[in-house]
Amino acid sequence: MKSALIVFWKEIRENLRDRRTVINTLLTGPLFAPLVFVLIINTAVTREIEKSEKPLPVPVVGAANAPNLIAELKQHGVEIKDAPADPERAVRDSDVDLVLRIPADYADAWNKGEPAQVELIYDQSQRDAQGSVARLQGMLDGYSRRSGAMRLIARGISPAVTTPVVIAGRDQSTAQARSGTMFAMLPYFFILGVFVGGMALAIDTTAGERERQSLEPLLVNPVSRGKILIGKLGATSAFATTTLLLSIFAFSVAGQFLPTEKLGMRLEIGAHFALLTLFVMLPLVFVLATLQTLAAAFAKSYREAQTYLSLLMFVPVIPTLLLSVFPLKAQTWMYSVPLMGQQVAIMRLLRGDAVAPFQLWLCFACTTLAAIIVFLVTAQIYRSERLAISA
């Protein structure tokens, strides 16, 4: 084990002297992802809130045809604008979010007591406009209901007659659960941090060593290749673990600046969350470090290794995508699948949901098993003759 330690400390020392590696491990990896994450959520939330409070500008065609309706809309915060010459086209080209058209026969129909038609021109595929469309639709519905009720009362009928069923929604999601859906990407950001943190060393200790022709002299020493590999993996894992620690810490700090109260949410990002996240992530760090080393060991040059590792980086996205496309109920078997287990566990911890200790242990044990398997495969490949030859 002594030789493995010698290799370990040499790799640590050498790579600490590389400014690019240190920046990647200590800054880019751990800080970039959580900060971008917080920034995106902050912007999205603030925009939504601003939108619902801001006056809603609505271009209207034929505003003069329905003065009462227009007055009512103005009261609810609508800013009446002049309509573009070709409303349909303007909406299609996304020049305006929506256009309200009031036909000339509106007043006739209204006076006769027939349904008076107004046209709402919008584009369903424009996500950004959906909020505005829903707001205006709500206002128009409200105006219609109120006017209808007035007419009934004028005829001596209770407006309740027209609403045989009332729906009363009772949202059962807790505040933490609501935030959970928004934070489905968070585990991936942690995994990404680990990936970025270990990448430089995984490449430097294998393909890099081969590219600079130092692998062959190293292997001539009376040290088994398994021990050399353990030392190198240890160094890669140490860097990746540092990144993980920093990124959990960075998220705990940055998370305080999320506008969670505005959304009525609460996040569990205290010491409890950090420790349990670390617990389920640690064996995964070793799996990823070994996988990176395995992929880089096939490469002849630094550049080739970078290509392989970039492709490998897509693997951890798979469970994240699966879980966001098919929001499966968290089931016990999921904890036994590396990557997916971490995803589910971190999500539930963040939402403040209970995760049974045996589920955490299952996640830890299965990922550790995966780490051992990946290590044995890598060690086998590391022993091959082809690996040592530089040219």
Added chain:
Amino acid sequence: MIEVRNLHKAFGTVKAVDGVSFVARDGEITGLLGPNGAGKTTTLRMLYTLMRPDAGQVLVDGIDAATDPTAVRRRLGVLPDARGLYKRLSARENIDYFARLQGLDAPTRRARIEALIAALDMADIAERRTEGFSQGQRVKTAIARALVHDPRNVILDEPTNGLDVMATRAMRTFMHKLKNEGRCVLFSSHIMQEVGALCDRIVVIARGRVVADESPEGLRAQTGAATLEDAFVKIIGSEEGLAA
């Protein structure tokens, strides 16, 4: 002492080494001479256990490389064809890394490294990071780390490759020093002048086989050629790949 018995190694259908046998004795410099692609590097790689021979046996001081490769590596000092350094470590740190991997204790390490820095005349570069070293400085560092454990047997693969005249002379002097210390020195080259000037014994390899195993004088006598160069050409059967 290094003994090689009937080594074979094929890559796919290409027979890189096809029945090589020779002995390199202690206190002698043995030259492995042959054109480019003759199988020199592959033979050496099997000697220092980086590759496993398909058939045949390698004995270093009587230890079989197939049964105890670690013990064999302990008895060998190797300057391989690939001689990259860790550029973010100083020359001394590069040497120290290998000294630790050889399992030397701290006082031995310090003494050996000082001795090698003096012997190779590299005191001025010892504390510098190896990034930006000249070819000569790199080879010195690579040799120092290869010999840090004071091995009885020294294998050098094309040691003067890429060196200028001064560095080449220094290298030859150093090899003589190793020989006078009673070590077994085995080196490969495709430069016949070098081999002629240095060797006590010359093993000529062509197309994966040993075609001659003689002293320089014996080689001339055997072929009846006036100069070593003519002797080589006669033995190898063509002038391809040989540099004067």
